Amino acid sequence: MITAENAAxxxxxxxxxxxxxxxxxxxxxxxxxVLAVDExxxxxxxxxxxxxxxxxxxxKTTTLRMIGGFEDPSEGRILLGDHDxxxxxxxxxxxxxxxxxYALFPHLxxxxxxxxxxxxxxxxxxxxxxxxxxxxAIVGLEGMDRRKPRQLSGGQQQRVALARxxxxxxxxxxxxxxxxxxxxxxxxxxxxxxxxxxxxVGITFVHVTHDQEEAMTMxxxxxxxxxxxxxxxxxxxxxxxxxxxxxxxxxxxVSNLLGGTVTxxxxxxxxxxxxxxVDAPLPxxxxxxxxxxxxxxxxxxDSAANSVSGTVxxxxxxxxxxxxxxxxxxxRLTVFVQSSGTAAEGDAVRVSxxxxxxxxxxxxS
Amino acid sequence: xxxxxxxxxxWLGVAYLGSLAVLFVAAFWRLDPFxxxxxxxxxxxxxxxxxxxxxxxDIALRTIGIAALVTVIDAVVAFPIAFYMAKxxxxxxxxxxxxxxxxxxxxSYLVKIYAWRIILQENGxxxxxxxxxxxxxxxxxxxxxxxVFSYLWLPYMILPLYAGLERIPDSLxxxxxxxxxxxxxxFRRVIxxxxxxxxxxxxxxxxxxxxxxxxxxxxVMAGNQFIGNVVYTNxxxxxxxxxxxxxxxxxxxxxxxxxxxxxxxxxFESL
Ligand SMILES: Nc1ncnc2c1ncn2[C@@H]1O[C@H](COP(=O)(O)OP(=O)(O)OP(=O)(O)O)[C@@H](O)[C@H]1O
Ligand SMILES: [Mg+2]
Numbered sequence: 001m002i003t004a005e006n007a008a009x010x011x012x013x014x015x016x017x018x019x020x021x022x023x024x025x026x027x028x029x030x031x032x033x034v035l036a037v038d039e040x041x042x043x044x045x046x047x048x049x050x051x052x053x054x055x056x057x058x059x060k061t062t063t064l065r066m067i068g069g070f071e072d073p074s075e076g077r078i079l080l081g082d083h084d085x086x087x088x089x090x091x092x093x094x095x096x097x098x099x100x101x102y103a104l105f106p107h108l109x110x111x112x113x114x115x116x117x118x119x120x121x122x123x124x125x126x127x128x129x130x131x132x133x134x135x136x137a138i139v140g141l142e143g144m145d146r147r148k149p150r151q152l153s154g155g156q157q158q159r160v161a162l163a164r165x166x167x168x169x170x171x172x173x174x175x176x177x178x179x180x181x182x183x184x185x186x187x188x189x190x191x192x193x194x195x196x197x198x199x200x201v202g203i204t205f206v207h208v209t210h211d212q213e214e215a216m217t218m219x220x221x222x223x224x225x226x227x228x229x230x231x232x233x234x235x236x237x238x239x240x241x242x243x244x245x246x247x248x249x250x251x252x253x254v255s256n257l258l259g260g261t262v263t264x265x266x267x268x269x270x271x272x273x274x275x276x277x278v279d280a281p282l283p284x285x286x287x288x289x290x291x292x293x294x295x296x297x298x299x300x301x302d303s304a305a306n307s308v309s310g311t312v313x314x315x316x317x318x319x320x321x322x323x324x325x326x327x328x329x330x331x332r333l334t335v336f337v338q339s340s341g342t343a344a345e346g347d348a349v350r351v352s353x354x355x356x357x358x359x360x361x362x363x364x365s
Numbered sequence: 366x367x368x369x370x371x372x373x374x375x376w377l378g379v380a381y382l383g384s385l386a387v388l389f390v391a392a393f394w395r396l397d398p399f400x401x402x403x404x405x406x407x408x409x410x411x412x413x414x415x416x417x418x419x420x421x422x423d424i425a426l427r428t429i430g431i432a433a434l435v436t437v438i439d440a441v442v443a444f445p446i447a448f449y450m451a452k453x454x455x456x457x458x459x460x461x462x463x464x465x466x467x468x469x470x471x472x473s474y475l476v477k478i479y480a481w482r483i484i485l486q487e488n489g490x491x492x493x494x495x496x497x498x499x500x501x502x503x504x505x506x507x508x509x510x511x512x513v514f515s516y517l518w519l520p521y522m523i524l525p526l527y528a529g530l531e532r533i534p535d536s537l538x539x540x541x542x543x544x545x546x547x548x549x550x551x552f553r554r555v556i557x558x559x560x561x562x563x564x565x566x567x568x569x570x571x572x573x574x575x576x577x578x579x580x581x582x583x584x585v586m587a588g589n590q591f592i593g594n595v596v597y598t599n600x601x602x603x604x605x606x607x608x609x610x611x612x613x614x615x616x617x618x619x620x621x622x623x624x625x626x627x628x629x630x631x632x633f634e635s636l
Contacts, residue, residue: 070539090542097543103536107558116554117544168544 019081021046021172021204022067027076029062029228036062038228039076044172049198049205051215054225055251060208061100063225064174067206069093080171095172096165100180102157104149110136110160111145117168135167138197155186162194166201175207179214191217212252216240224248240294242280242359249292249361256298257290257361258330268360272329276306279355283362290361297357298335300324300349307352308333312343326351385617391610403606411611421595425615428592431507432575435514436522439571440564442515443522448556450523451530452538463527466520474517478584481513485585505587513585514575521570529563530556565627572623576616592616 022044029037037059044050052060065071066078069090077086085093096117104113114132123131136142139159149157158178165173178194179187195218198205209215215222216236223233224247232239232248243249246257260270264285267275278291310328317323321336326349333351343349393407415421450462469477482505484491491502503509533556541551579593592612599609 068543070542090539091545091547095543097540099536099540101534101536103534103540105537105540105555116541116546120545120550164544 018046019079020044021048021081022206023077023079024063024067025077025079027063027066027073027078029059029066029071030074035228037066037073040228040230042223042230042233044204044206047202047204048220049195049218050207051219051222052206052208052225053210053212053215053222053251054231055210058225059228060210060225061176064097064176064206064208067172068095068097068174094170095174096168096170098158098161098165098173098175098178100176100178102149102161104157104160104164106149109146109148110141110152113149113160114164114167116164121168131167132163135163138166138200139163140193154181155190158182158190162197166197166203169201170203172204172206175205177208177210179209187214194218216252224251226251241357243292244361246290246361249359254295254334255292256295256331256333257292259288259290262287262289270308270330272331273308276358277355278358278360280358280360282360287362292359292361293333293353293357295323295334296321296336298333298351298353300326300335300337300343300351302350302352304352304354306355306358307350309348309350312345312347312349315343315345324349388610388613391607392614393611394607396605396607401604411608414608415612415615421612424590424595425592425612427507427589428576428616429619431510431514431591432572434511435518435575436568436571438511438515439519439522440568443519443526443567444560444564447523447526447530450527451533452535466523466527470520475580477517478513478581481509481516482584485509485512505585507586507589510582510586510589513581514571514578517581518571518574521574522567525563525566525570526560529560529566533559561630565630569620569624569627573616573620576619 020043022042024040024042027037027040027042028035040059040063052063054060062071066073069085069088069092072087077084079085080094083094105116108116111132114135115128118128118131133142133145136145139162141156141159141163144152144156149160152160158181161178175194179190182190191214194205194207207215207218219236221233221235222239224231224239226247232244234242239248240252243252243255249255249257258270260268260276262282262285263269263275265275266282267277268282268289268291269275270291276291283289308328308330310326310333312324313327313332314325315322318336321338324335324337324343326333326335328351335351392411393409394403394405395408395410396402397404415425446462446466450459450466454462483489485502485505487504489502495501503512537555537559538551541555546554577593579591579597582589582591582594592615596609596613599605599612
């Protein structure tokens with residue numbers, strides 16, 4: 001699972017003497033009049049599980065394809081380790097890709113698909129067979145060597161694509177929405193499996209997804225992208241609990257945002273109600289900001305330091321929790337309560353939360 | 366539904382297979398040498414005549430050999446063109462190329478052959494072009510036949526190949542490159558096997574169209590006959606329908622063998 005420790009992992013590793021596995025330096029990609037990737041600078045440390053997360057069309061695939069060598073950047077440099085690979089064709093790069101459509105060779109069987117890269121490198125026949133079988137065992141496909149891709153389920157095809165790439169022991173493995181074609185249950189299962197396999201082989205994974213939950217479950221660090229730029233980069237916990245922009249806050253789950261002004265006493269005066277305390281660095285007094293709280297950090301009582309009063313307008317049972325919508329002078333708040341809760345629609349309630357659960361966004365955006 | 370299908374299937378059965386059957390039966394009849402009447406009893410005498418006549422053997426071998434050579438030449442010439450159309454050209458260039466390939470099909474086949482007769486003749490443009498280099502064109506004969514047939518049937522090879530290559534997803538080519546395959550390896554291990562059924566489809570056209578032709582040989586091959594010419598003269602001039610029918614079974618047999626081989630090679634698996 002992802003913990004705060006994992007999140008802290010990132011800066012420590014990047015300071016080690018070993019060069020990062022992937023470095024993008026001011027990488028820009030233009031397609032005629034479309035700016036797909038906009039001066040992206042990024043370092044992906046060795047052995048990490050890195051996610052590129054963002055909405056459709058934000059440039060994730062383009063970024064990945066430039067690392068893989070299928071697309072040349074319009075500007076900027078790409079390094080793998082200490083090796084400048086800008087402009088090198090994909091067959092000269094020590095990276096392998098798991099394509100979104102899997103791109104398995106339909107005329108070759110599972111074994112031949114997996115052995116494709118090794119055969120090219122003139123590895124001895126016995127060695128090829130050994131390594132291919134080993135890799136098929138790691139992805140859980142023993143005994144399927146002689147099947148053709150069309151005789152496999154989506155999940156099995158996905159595993160073949162993974163084995164075919166990993167068997168070459170690349171420096172970096174690129175995955176473009178590898179679970180996109182699977183149903184929800186299989187997707188959840190494959191998320192954990194991918195994580196296990198990454199631990200087992202110790203190769204750097206760069207995983208593209210538009211599913212925030214998937215990125216949070218699997219990645220050590222996540223770059224949230226929007227319109228060709230990195231909006232924020234960090235561990236899952238950090239991004240979830242301390243988003244720096246409204247885009248990141250909104251993209252990684254539900255959040256309640258309240259407008260306010262920084263006071264001289266180091267608090268925030270929320271429009272329509274009183275002051276609330278914040279456990280985060282604040283801009284100078286007088287600055288307009290938005291403060292945010294996640295719904296599950298809100299409580300329907302008066303026990304925490306920050307509180308507002310309001311009226312329940314909606315109550316819905318959503319499986320793991322009960323969702324309340326509460327109208328307050330500061331705005332409408334969404335609250336998730338673990339127990340079924342006692343408040344009913346129309347009741348007057350107090351909503352409270354801790355200063356530590358509060359994040360601050362500058363309103364300029 | 367079955368009523369709808371009955372008419373076309375009936376037509377196929379009676380008109381198409383029926384005429385083939387009549388042809389096959391007629392091949393075993395023979396001609397009375399004195400009255401020149403067709404005698405409807407059954408013997409292998411026509412096939413014996415064909416087998417023992419050196420002229421007939423030469424004609425059959427020439428026909429099959431040229432058909433095979435034309436097929437190979439068309440495959441080699443068509444592949445890069447079809448590949449460029451399917452995988453490299455911009456959508457605009459692609460549309461222009463498709464039109465360019467189809468255009469010659471709108472012109473009369475006969476006119477195209479006569480055009481080649483003019484190109485290849487003694488004081489024609491080809492010799493005029495080659496003269497400064499001290500060379501000369503092939504004149505009329507087998508080589509001219511190969512050139513003209515290769516030209517005539519090239520679109521029939523390009524179009525199925527183009528469709529077949531178009532169907533290969535770009536991601537497969539990228540996957541090959543991703544796994545370290547340079548252009549040559551990607552071609553041999555990915556493109557060629559996947560385009561093979563299309564190549565066979567195209568070759569069936571070029572091969573059978575050449576095999577059945579009898580007009581181009583008369584115009585550009587200087588008296589070198591094809592099976593079709595013999596069939597034509599035996600039906601029309603010599604009035605020996607049984608012999609013509611027997612000789613006509615040769616290209617049919619060749620095509621059957623060809624299709625069986627193609628099937629063995631897996632050409633129809635992915636159709
Ligand atoms: N070959 C291309 N030609 C022109 N524009 C392109 C090309 N490839 C991508 N684009 C444009 O670049 C932008 C980024 O595309 P990209 O495929 O990287 O997005 P993405 O983040 O992967 O989106 P998705 O989640 O939908 O896959 C889009 O606006 C897209 O239309
Ligand atoms: Mg994409």
